[in-house]
Amino acid sequence: MLGASSAKTLFSISLMLVGWQSLSQGALNVELKNIEGKYVTLHQIKGEKLTVLDFWATWCKPCIKAIPELEKLSNEFEDKGVRFVGINNDSPRNISKVRPISKSLGMTYPVLLDTEQELFNEMLVVSLPTLIILRPDGEVVYTHEGYSRGDEVLIKSRIEELLADDE
Amino acid sequence: MMSRYVLVIFLLITLSQLLNGQGIFRGSNLMEFQLGNLPTLNPEYQSSLYDQLNLSYRYNVFGLDARIEQYYPSFGEESDYRKISQYTFQYKSDLLDIEVGNLYTSLGRGLLLRTYEIPGSIWETRGYRVRYGFYRDLLGASVKFNYKGLELKAIRGEVLDVTLPPTIEEDLDRRPDLVEALQTSYRFNSQSVGFILMRHVVENQAGPNAERPDKYLSFFYDGVLFDKLTLYGELARQLDGEIPLTNFTESASYGGYVGFNFYLLNFGASLEYKDYHNFSLGTGMNDPPTLIKEHSYRTLNRSTHVPVLTDENGYQVELYMTLENGSMFTFNTSRSKNEISEERQPVFQEYFLEYQFYPSEQTSAKVFVDYAKDPFVNEVNRYATGGYIDLQHKKLTSTVEFEWQHIERETNVIDEFSNYYFSYTLSKASKYSISTVLELTYDPIQIFDSKQYNLYPALITTYQPNSKNKLTLFYGKRRGGPACNSGVCYDVLDFKGLELRLNTRF
Numbered sequence: 001m002l003g004a005s006s007a008k009t010l011f012s013i014s015l016m017l018v019g020w021q022s023l024s025q026g027a028l029n030v031e032l033k034n035i036e037g038k039y040v041t042l043h044q045i046k047g048e049k050l051t052v053l054d055f056w057a058t059w060c061k062p063c064i065k066a067i068p069e070l071e072k073l074s075n076e077f078e079d080k081g082v083r084f085v086g087i088n089n090d091s092p093r094n095i096s097k098v099r100p101i102s103k104s105l106g107m108t109y110p111v112l113l114d115t116e117q118e119l120f121n122e123m124l125v126v127s128l129p130t131l132i133i134l135r136p137d138g139e140v141v142y143t144h145e146g147y148s149r150g151d152e153v154l155i156k157s158r159i160e161e162l163l164a165d166d167e
Numbered sequence: 168m169m170s171r172y173v174l175v176i177f178l179l180i181t182l183s184q185l186l187n188g189q190g191i192f193r194g195s196n197l198m199e200f201q202l203g204n205l206p207t208l209n210p211e212y213q214s215s216l217y218d219q220l221n222l223s224y225r226y227n228v229f230g231l232d233a234r235i236e237q238y239y240p241s242f243g244e245e246s247d248y249r250k251i252s253q254y255t256f257q258y259k260s261d262l263l264d265i266e267v268g269n270l271y272t273s274l275g276r277g278l279l280l281r282t283y284e285i286p287g288s289i290w291e292t293r294g295y296r297v298r299y300g301f302y303r304d305l306l307g308a309s310v311k312f313n314y315k316g317l318e319l320k321a322i323r324g325e326v327l328d329v330t331l332p333p334t335i336e337e338d339l340d341r342r343p344d345l346v347e348a349l350q351t352s353y354r355f356n357s358q359s360v361g362f363i364l365m366r367h368v369v370e371n372q373a374g375p376n377a378e379r380p381d382k383y384l385s386f387f388y389d390g391v392l393f394d395k396l397t398l399y400g401e402l403a404r405q406l407d408g409e410i411p412l413t414n415f416t417e418s419a420s421y422g423g424y425v426g427f428n429f430y431l432l433n434f435g436a437s438l439e440y441k442d443y444h445n446f447s448l449g450t451g452m453n454d455p456p457t458l459i460k461e462h463s464y465r466t467l468n469r470s471t472h473v474p475v476l477t478d479e480n481g482y483q484v485e486l487y488m489t490l491e492n493g494s495m496f497t498f499n500t501s502r503s504k505n506e507i508s509e510e511r512q513p514v515f516q517e518y519f520l521e522y523q524f525y526p527s528e529q530t531s532a533k534v535f536v537d538y539a540k541d542p543f544v545n546e547v548n549r550y551a552t553g554g555y556i557d558l559q560h561k562k563l564t565s566t567v568e569f570e571w572q573h574i575e576r577e578t579n580v581i582d583e584f585s586n587y588y589f590s591y592t593l594s595k596a597s598k599y600s601i602s603t604v605l606e607l608t609y610d611p612i613q614i615f616d617s618k619q620y621n622l623y624p625a626l627i628t629t630y631q632p633n634s635k636n637k638l639t640l641f642y643g644k645r646r647g648g649p650a651c652n653s654g655v656c657y658d659v660l661d662f663k664g665l666e667l668r669l670n671t672r673f
Contacts, residue, residue, distance in 0.1 A: 029228075029259055031313075037357030037391040057653070059461040064523075065531070065557075068493055091283065091654025092276040092456045096426035097485055099397060100435025104487035104495065117271055117284060121232075124195045124223060126287045126670060140193070143634050143672060149531070149557050149564045150596030 027122045028138045032087075032112040035099040042119075045110055046136060047083030049166055050159065055087045055120060055130045058094045058101055062147040063129040067105050069152035070131075074109045077159060086111040089120050089128060131155060133162065190226035195672040199289060199298075203664010206644060207615060212664060215240040217289055217298045230257040232268075236333070238298050246297050248333050253304065264311040269304045272322060273454075274350050274363045275387045278403040278422040278446075280305075281454040282326060285653050287670070290329065291660055297332035301657070303452075306342060316354040318361075323347045325370075328450040343370050344449035358390025363403070369449060381448075382406040400425040405445075420445035422455050422476075435487040440480075441503075447476035454655070458483035460499045460519055461651050464535060465588045465606075466551055466572040469648050472515045472541050473656050478506045481515070494524035505543060513542035529559040548575040553588070566592040574610070584609035597634075602627040606646050613646075621646075635673065641666040 028043040042051065054070055056063035067086075074084035088098050088111055095115055102111050114120055123132055123140070133142040142158050144151065197219045204213055220235045234253035240246045255268035273281040288301035307324015325342035335341065345368040352361025363385040385403030392398050404412070404421035415421055426439040441458050455474070458481060462468045481503035489495045499519040506512050517539035525531050534554035540547055553570030570588040575581055587607040594600035606623035608614075613621045625643025632638075647661035 037389075037397065039354065059463055059651075059654075061463040089653070092273070092281065092454070093459075093654035094461060095276070096399065096428050096437045096439050096456070100428045100430045100437050100485075101487050102435075103430035104433055104435035104489045106433065106489060116273055120286070121271065121284075122223075124193055124221060124672060126195060126197065126672075128286070138191070144597065145631075145634075145637060145670075146597075148566075148594045148596055148600065149559050154597050 027119055027134070030119045030122055032114055032119065035088075035102055035111045035113065040110070040112070042085065042134075045083060045085060046134070047081055049081030049136065050083070050141075050162055051134045051136070052082060052084045052155075052159070053087050053119075053123070053132045053134065054084065055089055055114075055123075055125050055128055055132070057088065057090045057128050058097045059090070060128045064101075064105075065149075066129055066147035066151070067107060070155075071105070071107055071109070073152060073156055073159070076156075080163060082159060082163070084109040087114050087119055088112065089114050089117060089125075091115065133159065190224060192222075192224050193673065194220065194222045195670070196220050197287065197289075197668070197670055199666065199668045201662070201664060201666050203662055203666070205293070206661050206663040213240070213242050215242075215298060219289075219300050228258055228260050230259070231255070232257075234269075234300070236300055240296075240298075243296070246295075246334055248297075250333055252300065252333065253302075262313060264313075265308070267308045269306055270309050270322075270324065271302075271304060272309055272320075274320075274322075274348055274365065275361075275385055275401045275403070276399065276424060276456055277454040278401055278424060279363060279365050279383050279385055279448070279453050280322075280326070280346060280348065282452075283454070283653070283655060285655055285657075288652060290657070292330065292332075292658075293660060295332045295335070297334050299333055301329065303327050303329045305346065307346075316359075318350075318352045318354070318359075320350040321348070322350075326449065326452040330450070340370060344368075344452045345370055346452065352387075356391075358388070360386075360388050362386050367449060367452075384412075395431060396427065396429045398425070398427050403446075415444075418445075422446040422453075424456055426456070433489040433491075437483075437485045439483045441474075441482070442480040443474065443476045444478050444480075457654075457656075459501050459503065459515075460485070460517065461654060462519075462537075464551075464553060464570055466553070466570045466586050467519075467535075467537055468651055469646075470539070470541075470546075470549060470551075470572070470574075471649060471651050471656055472503060472517070472539075472543070473649070474503065475505045475507075475543070479503055492525065494522065497521040497523075515539070515541045515543060526556075530556060532556040545577050546574055547577045547581070549573070562595060564592075564594050564596070566590075566594070568592075582611055584611065586610065597631055599630045600628065604643070608646070635671060637670040639666075639668040639670075641668075 029041055031039050031041045033039050070084060090098055127145055129147050131144040132140055135141055141162055144155060199217045202212055202214045204211055216239045218237045222233045224231045232255040233251060236252045237249045238247055253269035255266060258265040271282050271284060282303050282305045284302035289298050290301040291298045305324040305326050309322045312319040326344040326346060328341050331339055331341045348365040350363045352359045365383040366380045368380040383403055384406050385401060387401035389399045402423045410419050421444055423442040428437045439458050443455055457474045459472050483501040486498045501517050503515040519537045521535040523533045537551040539549040551572040555566060555568040558565045568590045572586040575583050590602055590604040592600055592602040604625045607620055609620050623644045623646045625645060628640045630638045642665045644663040647659045649656055650659045
């Protein structure tokens with residue numbers, strides 16, 4: 001639909017426009033619905049020091065296995081400026097199950113529904129589960145793919161290191 | 168094509184250099200090398216290299232994305248390609264989002280349109296033997312306007328037919344479905360109502376059949392009814408001057424979906440109902456909720472029921488209960504009926520129960536039982552059971568998985584056979600893992616020569632030198648067949664040989 005000339009024009013326009021703008025806020029401005037039915041951006045719910053995004057889905061076995069451990073970490077760090085956010089990537093096939101399974105698992109941190117893979121693509125996620133830690137300005141400081149038992153120890157020490165860097 | 172490729176690479180590299188420190192430039196790469204073939208084909212060993220590079224640049228409200236795919240097989244010169252398969256320009260603000268290029272979007276819950284990507288998946292069909300990224304995108308533009316709860320979304324573009332490889336582009340139209348749609352919704356408190364109008368033109372080789380495009384109308388409601396109860400309902404149908412809107416008889420084309428979910432303390436429930444009739448649109452551009460459980464267990468995932476959108480109705484119920492010690496029960500049941508003709512009306516039915524528990528502080532386990540019947544594929548009875556156990560050692564973790572499935576298939580005679588799956592994995596968290604996998608089938612369809620069974624042994628190792636690189640090595644024989652991933656079901660080819668995959672992000 002778009003020919004080579006259209007692509008060239010778009011990129012040229014972009015080159016001009018970027019010169020007038022300031023720092024990227026990328027993922028922080030993506031607006032998603034949470035499981036309580038409210039629309040929020042990461043900017044509105046991010047942590048004071050760090051935001052930990054957990055990309056997961058109901059059909060993903062290691063994702064479900066990781067959630068109770070992430071819940072423990074969330075409780076441990078919530079008073080230290082760290083906010084955990086679950087980013088659910090279920091398609092319409094499974095979206096109806098997200099709220100009941102989240103509640104049944106006792107997840108207390110926010111869960112956002114990324115049904116159209118908007119944040120998923122924005123963060124270049126390629127597999128589930130993926131855990132990404134962001135600075136308040138949206139800078140990605142840590143990425144962790146997959147989950148096997150013991151990973152929570154590594155994630156915890158990485159959060160502690162990042163908090164120590166801030167001090 | 169080549170000029171566009173060079174242009175985008177040049178611009179992205181220049182951008183990253185010129186604007187270093189001012190914007191965010193990121194990327195990821197997936198490279199996979201294969202040495203082997205389908206187990207039944209000769210030569211036994213042939214090689215291929217597939218690479219997918221994703222580049223992303225963000226600067227304030229603007230974004231540029233590009234995907235470059237390359238494929239170099241040792242066989243068939245006509246099967247190789249290098250191309251910019253996706254590029255997107257985006258502008259995002261509080262009021263307005265604009266995207267131009269290759270988009271992923273959906274209307275409602277996908278009854279009329281859903282484009283998607285299966286992350287990390289490489290698609291290959293037996294007919295073409297060309298490997299390419301598994302995504303069904305829309306090439307065109309999308310504009311979304313948000314103001315005080317009012318959302319307008321306008322889309323125009325052509326949907327990719329993922330079953331056709333990129334090498335066929337000059338001979339066949341890979342994007343035969345042109346879609347124009349407007350979705351309007353209004354949010355109040357935790358609820359929203361809206362409608363969708365869609366025009367669908369099926370383009371043929373001679374030119375678009377614009378004289379009589381198909382038109383569709385859909386209404387939806389999405390909201391929290393009470394604190395613990397939410398509801399989504401959508402009714403979509405084709406607008407046909409000859410058939411009244413209220414007519415839902417044989418000749419009408421419609422799709423209806425309603426889903427409730429509910430929780431109380433540690434108990435959660437999801438209840439869904441579907442009714443699809445004459446609702447297979449274009450080359451498969453719509454993807455209504457299937458209401459069939461997407462299993463993570465290997466044997467069950469392969470035995471999934473794929474909805475027949477020409478006529479299917481049914482329900483799905485899923486219940487969760489978590490106990491105080493962290494153990495969890497999951498129960499699922501689903502039923503789907505296809506009215507193919509007066510005489511043939513197969514009914515799919517499945518019951519699944521899973522228990523996840525922690526026998527000790529160092530151990531976690533899951534067990535399941537499953538029963539299903541799927542007369543649509545002649546499976547009159549299907550039983551399965553299995554589970555896994557994780558055992559944490561001092562520095563490593565062991566995982567043992569076992570599954571058994573017994574199927575009674577009725578064709579001219581009744582075939583009874585079993586499938587077995589066994590794996591043992593030893594892993595060090597975030598560093599490496601070594602798995603041995605053994606699949607054994609007595610399925611007559613899967614047995615060749617004069618053997619009584621077919622065996623699929625494999626060794627899989629992963630190594631992560633750091634959080635940005637991951638290396639996966641597969642050696643052995645992999646069983647193909649239907650597979651479901653990220654809500655989408657498709658066919659995977661068998662493979663025998665060596666496969667090396669490198670995932671990188673930067």
